[in-house]
Amino acid sequence: FPVTIRAIGVMREKAITQQAEVGQRVEEVAEKLSRVKEPTVAGAGIQRGVEDVFVPRSRAIESGLYNKLDEYIPKFKPVKAKNTYAALEKLSRPIEGAPALSRNQLISNEEITLLKNDLESDLLNAEGDIPFSALKELRSRIGLKMSSVNLASNVQQATYKKIYGAISDDLREAAKESGADALTALSRANKYTKSFHERIDKLQGFINNIS
16 A cells, blocks of 8 residues: 555646646736736737647546546446535525525526536436446546636636535545545546646636736
8 A cells, every 4th residue: 555655646746737837828928928918818828738639638637537436436436426416416405585596697606506406317326326437527628628728707717616616525425435446536637637627727817807
């Protein structure tokens, strides 16, 4: 086990270094482009650099780190999704006494309601279990939306972050039940993802400021 843990640590540190190097290059380009006189040109240039270089490479590394979990947690192992369901239920709940506001897509997103209904359909039992691989893939898809560099509203981004956080809590509980190696692998992958999202937020700020 110690050898495995060290190997994961080396892999994570290398991944973070690679991400930092790519992210730094993209940020340097963003700094230069932000001084271009035509804001539309600068914003488009930054966005292309992020979407074509930084995001694909970072997500490939991220995927490899999270796939390490498959070595410790069987793909179809039933895991609890209570935090995920609770978050979806709360976010999709209509505003009492305000049907018009409830229909506003920035507050009650139809996508969230459909996601909650699909989760209910896929639960394995009345205890709220779902296959580990399904929960992991769901978080990956939410993460993909979060890493999209565009002019999406802050409300939508905040909503995705809440769902992502709830899924992460459920995955953490599943990792705890599966032992120290699983928890270590998840923690290291989460650290990489946190750094990735922080850079995305920073680059989004460049685009918003000059667009």
